[in-house]
Amino acid sequence: MNSLFKALNDPTRRQILEMLRVQSLTAGEIADACQVGKPTVSHHLDILRQAELVEEERQGQFRRYHLNTSVVEDVMVWLGGLIEATKPAIKKAAAKKLKARTSP
Amino acid sequence: MNSLFKALNDPTRRQILEMLRVQSLTAGEIADACQVGKPTVSHHLDILRQAELVEEERQGQFRRYHLNTSVVEDVMVWLGGLIEATKPAIKKAAAKKLKARTSP
């Protein structure tokens, strides 16, 4: 979880993820699109890879990067837990509401 | 979005959110539970408040902190966009699958 939130914390990295959502890209293409140098992009891709948010595929002298959505779901599950398993008072109210809707 | 991901990036702050999920707490109670000093907790609560992840309610000499789930949903929406609006090839495949399921 730590490496995931760390990876998501930077605006440039989030921009990279948004780009990879549309299509997989090489490091060079990413560097052209983002307003940072190539060494910086390389560093960002490293952090995204550590978090398993992106996967690297080597194609000759290029390296193509893909988005990995499965770990994105992991974050969503954690966040969902924050919303779902909430205070007893609210859980009680939710149960009451449900009962009113399901009983005749 | 920036302040939200920044707030979520620290393990202590995530622990605070998990505690507030169960019940609202005072700064002192949080400091007792977490393994950090009171000034540090105060700082973390400040960052969580900037991200609107927690809300402060003054009760005499105490300050009670509540979890605000609405912005948690904002993060989930952003993450969901990463999953949903995916590559055209996959979208096409999904459409095909849907058609096979809905047509006679």
Next chain:
DNA sequence: GCAATAATTCGATATTTATCGAAATATCAA
């Protein structure tokens, strides 16, 4: 008003981090 309690702000510090230019590594093409 005054002592006690809750919490924050202040000042300092050590660590992490984003960034870049230069150098190194790796692959392709001729």
Next chain:
DNA sequence: TTGATATTTCGATAAATATCGAATTATTGC
């Protein structure tokens, strides 16, 4: 092999950040 291109690694640096002790602010109860 040699030159060109893609990408990373290295070294340095400036900025952000988590943490603490001490001092400060705010509120309660006597």
